[in-house]
Amino acid sequence: MFKPHYVVFSCLLFVILYFATSSCTIDKTDYEDELTTEIPEYIDYEEAVKLSIGNYNISIQALNGTLYTGYNDIRLTVTNSSTNQEVSDVDVTLLPIKTNAINETSSGPHQYHLNYNNENGYYSGYVVFPNKSDVANHWQFYIGITDVYETLTASQDINVAEQSNKNLNMTTFLGHDNDMYYIALVAPQSPKIAENKLVAGIYKYNPPANTSTTFPDPEQFSYSEVENYTLKLDPRMPEPSMGNHSSPNNKDLIQEEDKLYHGVVNYTMTGNWTLNFILINQNGKIVKGTEVPTDFTPGIEGAKSELFIDILF
Amino acid sequence: MKHLFLLFFFWGCTLSAQNTKTKQDSITVLDAVELKTIAKSKLETDLKKSVTVDEFLASSNNISFIKRGGYAWEPLLNNMSTERSAITIDGMHVFGACTDKMDPITSYVESNNLSSITIKSGQEGGQQGATVAGSIDLKRKKTMFSDQETWKGAYQTGYEFNNQQFFNLGNVSFSNTKLAADGSISYRKAENYSDGNNDEVNHSQFKKFNTSLGFSYKTSALSAVKIDAIFDVAKDVGYSALPMDLWLSRALITSVSYKQLFEDKTIKLWDSKLYYNTVEHYMDDTTRPENLVHMDMPGWTTTYGLLSKVKLQKDNLSSEIQLNAYDNLSIAEMRMYPQDYSETTMFAYSWPWVTTRYVGLSLNNALDISYNSQLNFGGSLGVHYNYSKYVEFNWIFHPGAPQEKTRLLPSLFANYNVQLNDFDFSIGGGYGHRAPSVSEGYGYYIYNSFDRYDYIGNPDLKNEVSYEANASASYKTEKIKIEGNLNYFYIDNYIIGEILSMGSPMNYQSVGVKGYTSLDYATLFNAALNLEYAITNNLHLNGTVTYAKGQDQDQGNLPFIRPLSYLATLHYQYKNLNFQTSINGDLEQVNYSPQYGEDQTPGYTIWNFSTDYTFRIKNKKTVFQVGVENILNTYYSTYADWGNIPRMGRNVFTSLKINL
CATH class of the missing domain: 2.60.40 (Immunoglobulin-like)
Structure with a gap:
């Protein structure tokens, strides 16, 4: 037997289900994603520079393992290469110097004498690079280490990247x-x-x-x-x-x-x-x-x- | 003043009785619980047979409207905005997803899926949730079980000439002993309307599709389960008074309920319902090339809830206990596009993922003190909880504001009613709290195009506390009925926006930033006088005058308070023909509020006429109606027309309804 109500109600049910499930609407914004797509946030310190001075191996860490224009928080560890032990009783100085195409030298704000941070076990300091490294501008770190016997110095070419943040x-x-x-x-x-x-x-x-x-x-x-x-x-x-x-x-x-x-x-x-x-x-x-x-x-x-x-x- | 009203209230509570009478018919008593209820059972007005939900609500004395265009008007109950009233669909809480109130709940239903609208004034509406102004409950159509397989339907169509609105509404229902089902479907499409100067009011068009479905299944002689769903889509809706329109809004409103009746017991009925609804709302400003900024403003709300009520009756006392619980999540975003589209967009939440949870228990009692007097009394206690997920937005203006906030919302009311010969008197009082709405508590740069300020919510707002008193008197004979109603609200911590000295606007149209704050208090007075007079059997006269006044603590006027308004309808019946004519209007708005962005609105009078003819096509009852609204093509706007947008000019409307 033909039952018209079944047809009518099935149609209505179909209409409701169709509209309720069709997805022509706008997605909600992923807020966390919205904040991070523009700016990557770096929280890990990685080695950016390493060099050896005499008996000492020096490792300089910065956020994301990169030195950027602007403010850089620096962590530096000194290792005695013969004992393979980290040392904390030496004085460490850090001097960033930029040389331009006509051999003029300049620098940026920095902490010259690094402090030893007992709690975390590294020397800490900062460097502010006003410009990035490029063909005309050449950056170097001049690092000095003074132990009970002598003062040793060495320099290392570094690369300063443009801060995109x-x-x-x-x-x-x-x-x-x-x-x-x-x-x-x-x-x-x-x-x-x-x-x-x-x-x-x-x-x-x-x-x-x-x-x-x-x-x-x-x-x-x-x-x-x-x-x-x-x-x-x-x-x-x-x-x-x-x-x-x-x-x-x-x-x-x-x-x-x-x-x-x-x-x-x-x-x-x-x-x-x-x-x-x-x-x-x-x-x-x-x-x-x-x-x-x-x-x-x-x-x-x-x-x-x-x-x-x-x-x- | 406050104490005076408390006294008034207790006097109302303790008025004693003289005689006793028991009503045998439990159904009558159960109905009496909803006394003082303005339930309009037929969704039509005196003038018009085919009305929108808004037009229908507008015919109530207690309701006025803020209009932002031709569609989705915001109902004001007792001259209070929607934050202060509990608007529900079959008791279910649904929350609009637009920060600019472009989608009041009433916009998500259609007249052909509703059976009635129950309006309760003040704390008597507290059963539906914490409220100050009262409650508006939109009741969906229900189909009863029947012994015989019954199959009914109705089809309604019509055309309105002013805005070329064409509508088609269809209903079907089916019932037998075990199963009852009903469905409705409707589509309305309207173009821009023209004002009294015959100028087109741009951005006043709308398209609305609505469908609903309900299935009841009888699980035993006294119990049934019911599944209900309403689905509503509005598209391409203009808001002439706002700087943007609506691209799309959708609502899905669903519930499953179980009802158990009891025979010969104190408990008469137990009705429980689980519900879920979701609303999405996407504004569109690409239709407004004059805008300086292109902006996306989507909003979403999702609500889960539980309603459970029992009706009890013993001797001359009948009671209704209702548990009301819901969980709502409201999200609204804004994304502004810079003039150079290659630049980054600018993003913020206007509702930073705000959760609202409410659990309330309410008790309503009707006590028949004597054969001619009743006492209605009751109250509710609710726990209201808010959580702002991205509370850092709120901290910008309110550093250190709590992320979570729990409030206790008590409510009490009592009403004494006595009939003496042809007179009927009632007096009552109420006390109740309400929590700030999501916008008031957590809103973030919500642009209000009325006063042109960006609004900031304050999570630390105090509860609004209302003390209310009401009284009514009526005289009724066969020929005449005169009824007067008064109510007075004294509202502590009345929430309103005030200019902030800090911050600067975010929306380019705005002139400053307002923060929601609490006034010490505000008072509201509403009065209405009704006259129904049967001049002859066929000739009836109805008249209504309403008056309201709202003031803040400094006797300054509150905004959106209706000036003195009047409505008179003359109805003449001749055989199957009906003729109606009415005039309605407002007087000049004397008590306007420049402080809150209002300007003075002049008075207006509108004259309307309609006629309808009832006949049968193949034994099917058919009603045809034709009428004219605003016959004189008066150019006017009302006190509550957002941005003084003009109302519709002369409008010829026609409708045809066939009961299948």
């Missing part, structure tokens, strides 16, 4: 006090749409009092961490359609015990951001930087401070 960008500028300054971002490597602890190293070049006759003379390549400055922060999105968008609850960077400058930056969404800075010295004088307008100006790219670093995540 804009969150670790740096900037170099001449302050109003005519000193040469360097600001290099240290953290966060991989920012989130959140409150991010913003860490930067701020350094200045100490011009030598005398010209030198010996090479390499660390006095000619001397940098120091600036003390008790304040780095005022105003993060904004430069994209014209974002109309000079900013975020609330940011904190200016001030120096902490590790000599680095710490503050807070809030990123409200992913994309391009400009960190507008004003650097103020210990006496409250502006070294560099200008206030940026706070107006919301849709369609117009926001004005930048004369001191800024662009980031992207």
Whole structure:
């Protein structure tokens, strides 16, 4: 017997199932993936440079086993090649030097005397490379080791790669006090749409009092961490359609015990951001930087401070 | 003032009784539990036979609408927005997936799959979940088991000339002793409508497809299982008042329930339901080339729930105990595209994966104190839990805000009702809490095109606490019925957006950032007066006047409070012909709220007319209707028209309904 209701209800059921299971809709964004595709985050230290000085084998480790432009945290181990034992009782100095095509030498902010870190068993320090290695610019590490008997030195060619993570960008500028300054971002490597602890190293070049006759003379390549400055922060999105968008609850960077400058930056969404800075010295004088307008100006790219670093995540 | 109302409330509770009368018919008593309920059983209005769910709701005194276009209006119950009311489908909680409220739950059903809409004002609606304003329960059609194999159907079609809306609605049902099944299918398509100046209102078109299916199977003489599903798709829907439209929204609403009846016991019924629903909503701004930024704004909600209720009856007391539990996950994203498309897109969540869980137990009692008086009383206690997966979004404006938040939501109400001769009086009160909504608690740069601010949620918001009092009086004879209703809400910690001094807008149209905060308190007063008068047997007059006032703690006006409004309908029947004419309108909005983005809306009056004819085609009852809305082609917009978009001008509508 023909039962019309079966046909009707089967049709309806089919229609519901068809639409409910057809997948013409948009997938949800994988948020973790969204944050990491733009910026790989490196957490592992791997050997970037190795060399031997006399009886000592030296291994220098950096994140991802690569030295990049900008700030590099350095771990160095010294091994006595005859005993194959790591040593911790020697003084280690590190001097990065760049030679350009016309044989001029220069360097970047760095820690010359490395500290031995008892807890972790390595010498630690940092180097800020203002430029990468290329045909015209040739970087070398000059390493000195002083044990109870003597001071040994050696040099090693190194390769400085371009830092592709804009969150670790740096900037170099001449302050109003005519000193040469360097600001290099240290953290966060991989920012989130959140409150991010913003860490930067701020350094200045100490011009030598005398010209030198010996090479390499660390006095000619001397940098120091600036003390008790304040780095005022105003993060904004430069994209014209974002109309000079900013975020609330940011904190200016001030120096902490590790000599680095710490503050807070809030990123409200992913994309391009400009960190507008004003650097103020210990006496409250502006070294560099200008206030940026706070107006919301849709369609117009926001004005930048004369001191800024662009980031992207 | 607050204490006064508490007093009022307790007085309402303790009013005592004089006489006693037992009602024998348990069904009547069970129905009495839903007293004070405005249940509209036929989904049609005085004027129009074929209505959308929105048009139907609009015919209730308690409901007004925020309109953002021609489709998916946001129902305001007692002049309060949807956060404050519990809107459910057969008791099931469904959550819209649009941060801009483009998809209230009422947009996911269709008039031909509903049997009625139950509106309860204030805490009496607390049975459906924590609420301040009340509850709106959309009841799906049910088919009863029948001794004989029965096969029914209805087909409805119509055309509306103003927006070239063409609709086709079909229903079928089948029943025998063991099985009852029903299904519905519908499709509506409308183009842009024109306003009273005959100008086309761009982006007011819509397309909607809806289908539903229900199967009941009798497992024993007194028990049955039922499976229900509603599936709704809206596509290419314009929102003239918003800077974007809808590309696609879909909802799948399913449930399985088990019902057990009991004979000769105190417990009369046990009805349990497990449900699941999922909603997806994808906005589209590619239709708006004037936009500076192209933006994707998809949203999703998924809800699982359990409803279980028992109805008890002993002597003159009948009770309903209901367990209400659900788990909802709401996600909304925004991705902005830079003008140079090769640059990286900009991404953020506007709902950072917010989970809401609620478990509540409610008790409703109806006590027949005497043959002419009843006391309805009850309450509920709910536990409300929120979890924000990406709480770091919320920390940007509220550093250190907790990722999880648990709230206790109590509710109480009482209502005393007495009939004296032709008069009927009732007085009642209520007290209840509600938790902030997902947007209010965890929303992140949600652009509100009405006041043009980006809104930020605050996870630490306090519960909104409502103290309410209501009263009604009616006089009824054969010829005339006059009814007056009043209610007053005193709401502590009233949640509203206020301008933040920090942060800057993210959406290019906005002018600033507002954060949801709590006012100390706000008050709302609603009054309605109804008149039904049978001039002759064939000539009926209906009239309604409503008035409302909402104020914040500084006596400033709250937004979206309806000005004095009126509706009068004259109905004449001649044999199989019906004629209806009505006028309705609002007076000038006096108490508007510039502080919350409102401007003053002038008054308007609309005149409508319709006629219908009932006849039989091969013994099938058929109704044909033709009518005109806004006969004078008045150009107007109401106080709640988002961005003052004009309403529809003259509209000729026709409909044909055949009962198969």
